[in-house]
Amino acid sequence: MSANNNNSTLKSYVDSATGAVQNAAGGLFGSTGDEAQGKVKQQKAEAEHDASHAAVKVPGGTVSSSGVARDDPDRSAGSWNQTAGSAKEFLGGVVGNESLKQAGREQNRSGQEQEARGQINDFTSGVGDRVSGAVGGAVAGLTGDRSKQDQYQAQHDAGKTQQRGAELDIQKQAEARDRS
Structure with missing residues (x-):
């Protein structure tokens, strides 16, 4: 683009x-x-x-007008750990097993931290790619290297998509916390 x-x-x-x-x-x-x-x-x-x-979250990534970006693996693994932890906590409550319930809480909390690390990695990596893509593209534009300019634009666009994906997840989680 x-x-x-x-x-x-x-x-x-x-x-x-x-x-x-x-x-x-x-x-x-x-x-x-x-x-x-x-x-x-x-x-x-x-x-x-x-x-x-504008960006749309899809399983394992984000799609925007700028392109497609894959999520940091910690985001999906953290989400899975939260789901599994919640299930263990629920099951422990149903059967009266306090240790299973506590293990579920801990796995859920660990999954939240893991997902947050992945979001931070994606956000900072996205911002970094946007900045270096913009700067590299400007330099390439000054030197007249159209090929490099296109490469840097692609780096900028991928970074923008990655950043927007992290922002969407963070905003969605904040809205969910506000509702509860």
């Missing part, structure tokens, strides 16, 4: 500000054409911002 077609959070902020200025200037000077163009630019910027943050 080329940089020109990629949804960019930064570009959406710039376009939104430009649209707001154009809209205000149009209103101030009585130019309904400029005012309307400013509003359209702001709406387009909002849509681009939303698209740059």
